[in-house]
Amino acid sequence: MITTKNYMYEMVRSELTWVVGEDYVQTTDSDKLGHSIDYYWVPELWHDRGEKLTPPDFVVHPANAKEVSEILKIANNHNIPIIPWGGGSGSQGGALPVYGGIVLDMKRMNKVLNIDPVSMTATVEVGINTQHLEWEIEKAGYSTMHFPASIACATLGGFIAHRGTGVLSTKYGKIEDMIMSLEVVTPTGEIINTLPVPRHASGPDLTQLFLGSEGTLGVVTKAVMKIHPIPESRKFHAFLFKTMHEAMSAGAKIMTSRLRPCVIRLYDEPETAKLIKRVLGIDKKGAYLVFGFDGFEKIVDLEMEQACAICREREQEDLGTEMGQTWWDNRYKFFYPPYMFHMPQAFGTLDTVATFANIEKVYWAMKNTVKDNFPQAVFIGHFSHWYEWGCMLYARFIIDEPPKDPHEAVALYNKIWDMAIRAAIKEGGVINEHHGVGLKLGRIMKDLYGPAFKVLQDIKKVLDPNNIMNPGKMGFQGKGA
Amino acid sequence: MHIEKHLDVINACRFCFMCRHLDPVGNVTFMEADTPRGRALIIDRIHMDHECLKNQDFISTMYRSALSAANRYHCVSHYDETALVLAVRRDIVEAGLVPEKVKALAEELEKVSFTVNGKGDILYYGENPELYSNCMTISGRDPGKALEVLGFEKESKKIFGKFKSAVTDSKCKTLIVEEPSAYDFLKDKFNNVKVIHCSEYLLSGKVNTGSARKAYYLDSDFLKNYDGNISAPLELLKKCGYEIVPFGTNSEESYSIGEGAIIYDDLNPDLCEKLCRRVYGLADNLVKDLFITASRYVKNTLKKYNSQIKIISIEEAVAQKKENK
Ligand SMILES: Cc1cc2nc3c(=O)[nH]c(=O)nc-3n(C[C@H](O)[C@H](O)[C@H](O)COP(=O)(O)OP(=O)(O)OC[C@H]3O[C@@H](n4cnc5c(N)ncnc54)[C@H](O)[C@@H]3O)c2cc1C
Ligand code: SF4
Numbered sequence: 121m122i123t124t125k126n127y128m129y130e131m132v133r134s135e136l137t138w139v140v141g142e143d144y145v146q147t148t149d150s151d152k153l154g155h156s157i158d159y160y161w162v163p164e165l166w167h168d169r170g171e172k173l174t175p176p177d178f179v180v181h182p183a184n185a186k187e188v189s190e191i192l193k194i195a196n197n198h199n200i201p202i203i204p205w206g207g208g209s210g211s212q213g214g215a216l217p218v219y220g221g222i223v224l225d226m227k228r229m230n231k232v233l234n235i236d237p238v239s240m241t242a243t244v245e246v247g248i249n250t251q252h253l254e255w256e257i258e259k260a261g262y263s264t265m266h267f268p269a270s271i272a273c274a275t276l277g278g279f280i281a282h283r284g285t286g287v288l289s290t291k292y293g294k295i296e297d298m299i300m301s302l303e304v305v306t307p308t309g310e311i312i313n314t315l316p317v318p319r320h321a322s323g324p325d326l327t328q329l330f331l332g333s334e335g336t337l338g339v340v341t342k343a344v345m346k347i348h349p350i351p352e353s354r355k356f357h358a359f360l361f362k363t364m365h366e367a368m369s370a371g372a373k374i375m376t377s378r379l380r381p382c383v384i385r386l387y388d389e390p391e392t393a394k395l396i397k398r399v400l401g402i403d404k405k406g407a408y409l410v411f412g413f414d415g416f417e418k419i420v421d422l423e424m425e426q427a428c429a430i431c432r433e434r435e436q437e438d439l440g441t442e443m444g445q446t447w448w449d450n451r452y453k454f455f456y457p458p459y460m461f462h463m464p465q466a467f468g469t470l471d472t473v474a475t476f477a478n479i480e481k482v483y484w485a486m487k488n489t490v491k492d493n494f495p496q497a498v499f500i501g502h503f504s505h506w507y508e509w510g511c512m513l514y515a516r517f518i519i520d521e522p523p524k525d526p527h528e529a530v531a532l533y534n535k536i537w538d539m540a541i542r543a544a545i546k547e548g549g550v551i552n553e554h555h556g557v558g559l560k561l562g563r564i565m566k567d568l569y570g571p572a573f574k575v576l577q578d579i580k581k582v583l584d585p586n587n588i589m590n591p592g593k594m595g596f597q598g599k600g601a
Numbered sequence: 602m603h604i605e606k607h608l609d610v611i612n613a614c615r616f617c618f619m620c621r622h623l624d625p626v627g628n629v630t631f632m633e634a635d636t637p638r639g640r641a642l643i644i645d646r647i648h649m650d651h652e653c654l655k656n657q658d659f660i661s662t663m664y665r666s667a668l669s670a671a672n673r674y675h676c677v678s679h680y681d682e683t684a685l686v687l688a689v690r691r692d693i694v695e696a697g698l699v700p701e702k703v704k705a706l707a708e709e710l711e712k713v714s715f716t717v718n719g720k721g722d723i724l725y726y727g728e729n730p731e732l733y734s735n736c737m738t739i740s741g742r743d744p745g746k747a748l749e750v751l752g753f754e755k756e757s758k759k760i761f762g763k764f765k766s767a768v769t770d771s772k773c774k775t776l777i778v779e780e781p782s783a784y785d786f787l788k789d790k791f792n793n794v795k796v797i798h799c800s801e802y803l804l805s806g807k808v809n810t811g812s813a814r815k816a817y818y819l820d821s822d823f824l825k826n827y828d829g830n831i832s833a834p835l836e837l838l839k840k841c842g843y844e845i846v847p848f849g850t851n852s853e854e855s856y857s858i859g860e861g862a863i864i865y866d867d868l869n870p871d872l873c874e875k876l877c878r879r880v881y882g883l884a885d886n887l888v889k890d891l892f893i894t895a896s897r898y899v900k901n902t903l904k905k906y907n908s909q910i911k912i913i914s915i916e917e918a919v920a921q922k923k924e925n926k
Contacts, residue, residue: 146632149659153642154633157616164616167642170649181631208633209618227631247631251622255850273618456677457613 129177132198136180136222139190145229146179155179155205155223155432159273160213160560161468162530168463169526176217178204181228185341188224190307192339195588196308197221201599202588204335206278207249209270212468212558214282214334218592219599226277229341232256241300242346246277246346262347265292269455277340282556283332287451289505290375291382291414292348294554296331303342304330307584316344328580334556335590337583354382354414355424356444360437364388365480367407368503370431372476373504374411377430379423384411384506385447388483391500399454400446406437410447466533467521470540471552475510478548479503483513485543490517494536514555515540542567557594565595602651603688603695604644611648613680614641620672622918625857626665629875634662637672637682644689654689654696663689665869667876668750668862671855677726683861692754699752706867707753713760715741715767720860724771727779727799728897729916737771739764746786747863761790768794777802777917781823781895782863788828798824800833800895800915809922810842814891816918817848817884821895822861834895841922843893849883856880860896860905866905875904884910893918 136145144150152175159164166173177200182188197541199220201221208215217223221387226247234243234494234570242257242264250264251272257264267286268274278284280302285294292298301314314327351485361367367386374381386398394409402408411427413420432438453459461467474482484503490499494517501515541551541564551564566573573595580587580596604611614637621627626877627635634643643662647653654660663686670683693699699707717724719737730738745761748754768776768791776791778784788796818838825829838845849856858876859865866873875893880903881887892912894900913921 140714144631148634148662149656150634150639150643150658150662151632153646154636154639157642159616159618167615167645179632206620207621225631225633252854255854270618272620272622308877452619453677456619457617457680458678460617462612462616486615 128198132194133178134201135194136178136191139187139194140180140182144181144183146181147177151179152176155215155217155225158208158215159211160216160558161211161466161533162213162560163216164463165466165526165529173527174218174220176223177220179205179223181225183228185303185305185311188305188339188341189311191222191224191382192305192307192489192588193309196586200588201591202307202335202339203427203590204281204339206247206275206281207270207273209273210278210282210556210558212282212556212560213557214558214590214593215278216559218559221599224339226275226339233342235260235262235347237262240347240349241344242347243342244276245345246280246340247275248309250274250276250279257347258350261350263350264298264345265348266295266298267451267454271452276343276345280331280340280343281334283554284556285505287317288382288414290384290507291380294505296328298345299327299331300344300346302327302330302340302344304340306338307586307589311336313342314440332556334558334594335595336580336594337589339589346495351414351416353417353420354412354448355420355441356410356412356438356448357424357428357441358408358410358444358447359431360392360404360439362409362435364405364407364483366434366436367409368480370434370436371409371411371503371506371511373430374427375508375511376476376509377426379427380413381411381423381427381506382414384409384511385502385504387502388500390498391502392507395454395459400443400450402439402443402446404437404439408439410444412444412448434476461516461518463501463601464522466519466529468517468533468537469555470515470517470537470544471482471512471555472515472541473505473510473512474544474547474549477510479510479513481516481547482544482549485547485549486513486540488513489540489543490536493539494519494532496521497536513549537561538564559593562593562595602648603691604648604685607681607685607688608648610680610682610685611641611645613678614638614685616681620675623669623671623675623853624667624857625667625671625855625859625876625879626872629872630665636664640686641682644685644805646687647692654692655698658692659710660700662696663693664700665872666862667857667859667865669822669855669857670861671857673821674826674830675853683747687750687752690750690873691754692752694752694754702757703751703868705749705754706864707748710743710748710751710864711756711760713742713763715744715764717767717771719800722772722774722827723777724773724775725777725779725799725874726783727777727916729914730780732803732920733777736777737773739767739771741767743863745784748862748880749786750863753754761786765790775802775917779914780822780897781821781828782860785823785827796894798831798833800837801831801918803916804833804837804840808837808841808919810840811922813842813844814892815846816843816893817850818845819856819880819892819894819899819912821899822857826861837915838893838918841919843918856883858899860898865899866898866902872904874906877903881907881910
């Protein structure tokens with residue numbers, strides 16, 4: 121970190137100002153504070169306990185890829201870390217400037233550059249807030265179909281960097297399925313474009329290399345993404361099953377019979393009792409399953425009938441369309457205070473993805489690990505992104521009264537993660553499905569990948585010889601090392 | 602400290618990102634500090650360590666807020682981040698830490714007197730008295746809202762005292778207010794005088810429809826986000842024959858240019874210009890289209906930074922229909 125008292129600080133500041141202009145190099149305490157905390161629980165706790173955070177030295181807002189390139193060259197020259205920042209809504213500490221340096225806040229690159237109604241794609245600067253993006257695309261008569269709970273919090277670049285996902289992922293895919301191609305500024309400052317279509321046989325797919333690279337391999341500046349027609353109809357239906365197991369078998373059958381719901385969500389019994397009651401006002405005992413279909417009304421009705429028939433083959437209470445629609449209408453409400461967990465509670469999302477054969481084993485392994493080792497923690501979960509082969513477990517642990525001492529609290533927090541994740545990996549779970557790795561899960565990467573992690577490390581070394589790009593994230597080397 | 606009355610808001614907003622997309626200032630400065638989360642984090646810091654109130658960066662961030670209240674309107678729990686910022690401004694003023702520029706503006710705002718003219722039991726407070734032929738009028742500048750918003754509570758009360766005396770002395774039963782900020786400030790302040798927005802009054806009377814005309818209505822920070830999104834302005838415009846087209850991408854989006862902060866353009870002209878440029882950029886055809894706003898501040902400020910924009914107030918929209926009859 122460059123101290124503000126050092127004349128080098130002014131030298132670097134002048135260089136940055138030269139590139140983006142005075143207005144777009146921030147060094148105020150206000151902005152440094154805002155960029156010291158993202159949505160990761162640990163910096164939130166640090167702030168809450170009045171502990172000192174690690175601020176960036178500079179917050180820079182580039183206007184285009186050329187400016188990004190110039191900034192990266194300056195950073196290489198002075199060996200200063202660059203930390204791309206979108207909305208700061210990442211839950212893994214991915215955007216935290218843990219070694220100080222330049223936070224590259226991408227929000228100024230916020231334009232929809234082109235809408236191609238023939239191919240149904242949009243070319244977009246990735247610093248755009250995803251709610252603004254959706255509104256602009258809707259105004260043109262289409263939709264991105266990317267509806268994450270953080271749609272209003274995050275940027276498209278953040279989702280690309282973390283392989284994020286929206287509520288309608290089951291039909292429309294995760295972000296990596298939505299992207300056609302990318303413009304990227306590599307760590308040494310070259311502006312490159314990946315191939316214009318996502319299906320080709322011209323070697324490994326560079327687009328997919330940068331998707332999920334969390335700002336460690338370069339800065340994504342532009343994306344061409346798919347857009348969709350607004351569906352004629354979108355309908356929901358909900359069922360209550362006695363057990364999560366029964367509900368899971370219904371959900372899996374819907375998927376493996378190749379129906380195409382746009383969304384399926386299944387809440388375990390504790391989460392149904394706690395959150396479905398609190399947020400949706402549905403006061404029922406059991407496991408709440410909701411699904412939806414969209415598209416042409418005739419097809420929606422037909423698919424809905426089939427999916428409902430699958431559910432009715434099992435013991436269930438039919439909650440009907442209204443209690444399904446209620447979920448859709450309130451889908452973001454879960455994330456607003458006071459519905460969302462909050463300080464002083466300790467909480468974490470152990471999102472894990474596995475095949476249908478393994479997903480319940482993963483659930484029980486995590487749940488039992490938390491229950492047996494951490495009696496102070498409550499474990500709840502829902503299954504939120506469903507594929508033809510399996511689904512994602514959005515498991516959470518909550519501790520109402522974590523230790524007062526922040527060091528102890530973080531140690532406990534990490535211990536829960538370590539044990540629960542290892543238990544999940546053992547049962548075939550992959551950590552994680554859409555939140556990314558960041559700072560939070562870096563230490564798991566070697567175990568998760570095994571010898572394959574060296575391939576990732578080698579790619580990082582070649583692309584970023586000075587290790588300026590987001591050091592210390594995704595399990596890659598830190599700056600102090 | 603006044604911020605202590607808003608601990609629930611601090612605790613809710615400091616780690617919440619859910620309404621950041623609606624902060625007009627954050628949307629043009631791109632700074633994390635210019636979002637409800639950013640401001641709540643700062644205020645939380647101040648709450649933990651009162652010395653931080655002296656931090657000039659923190660103070661200037663608080664006076665950069667446009668106070669549109671779009672966030673509060675959007676928030677499912679309606680946490681009042683706007684009230685939190687107003688509270689910290691009061692703390693800044695009372696601690697004698699107010700920036701010179703703000704102090705000078707406040708001094709200027711204190712130089713005001715109010716005069717009532719005419720006879721009757723309805724009093725009109727606005728700039729288009731010709732529309733209210735049977736009403737008395739009260740002239741004078743801001744009745745204390747601007748001072749309140751800057752954090753000068755005591756001084757605001759003093760100005761309001763003058764306004765109140767003038768209104769009480771007039772013996773009116775109804776007070777019609779044109780400017781939304783003044784309407785918001787005055788609406789609950791009188792026991793025996795009914796305070797209504799000009800659109801409500803005009804709607805209750807006879808209006809001329811004339812030929813249909815397409816216009817974009819720019820929502821008022823106050824009428825939409827502070828005062829329950831009253832329906833009278835749009836009903837009135839429709840009654841007058843205007844075909845109202847939604848502005849921008851979405852009715853939830855905030856196109857505020859600082860109306861909520863009353864004298865935002867005096868306080869932060871560069872920023873205000875950026876807010877205006879964002880609005881111009883979102884217009885379908887800035888030069889050809891007609892824009893209607895409830896706020897004089899919005900009209901004058903948008904005109905100031907681009908004289909080509911065709912923008913009129915609600916009262917002017919009504920008056921034009923009269924002329925065209
Ligand atoms: C209330 C809430 C609900 C959430 N719900 C969801 C959800 O439904 N689905 C989901 O997927 N996530 C969700 N998240 C998590 C979060 O929104 C996502 O991880 C999102 O992708 C982060 O985007 P951001 O723009 O905020 O990125 P940041 O947090 O700013 O950054 C995240 C990472 O991306 C990197 N990065 C950012 N921009 C670029 C760029 N242009 N080029 C290269 N690297 C870049 C950063 O360096 C960092 O490593 C939620 C978060 C919150 C606060
Ligand atoms: S006002 Fe509501 S939505 Fe906005 S930051 Fe505060 S709690 Fe979150």
